[in-house]
Amino acid sequence: MTYLFSNDLLNVIGKKTILDLEQIESFLSIKNEILKMGKHKPAVNDFIMINLLDLDKINEIYSQKHLLNEFQLKFLEITSCFRKITE
Incomplete structure (x- = not known):
């Protein structure tokens, strides 16, 4: 989560899959903890x-x-x- 995906990897995974991943509760929880750190x-x-x-x-x-x-x-x-x- 702290490193950017390469464009090639993003093309393989697909934007829809990434958007779906961003809605999973565990992803949101980790994201919120990271954002709290500043x-x-x-x-x-x-x-x-x-x-x-x-x-x-x-x-x-x-x-x-x-x-x-x-x-x-x-x-x-x-x-x-x-x-x-x-x-």
């Missing part, structure tokens, strides 16, 4: 999606720490002691 700032998205931590943007990441899980928060605390990009 838009991720770029540094936060990089940290969550590709495990890239840019310590120059540590304040940006901490501003959305509510989006991180417990492991990510601990990792952020430990690595914030270093002044380099950490992966």
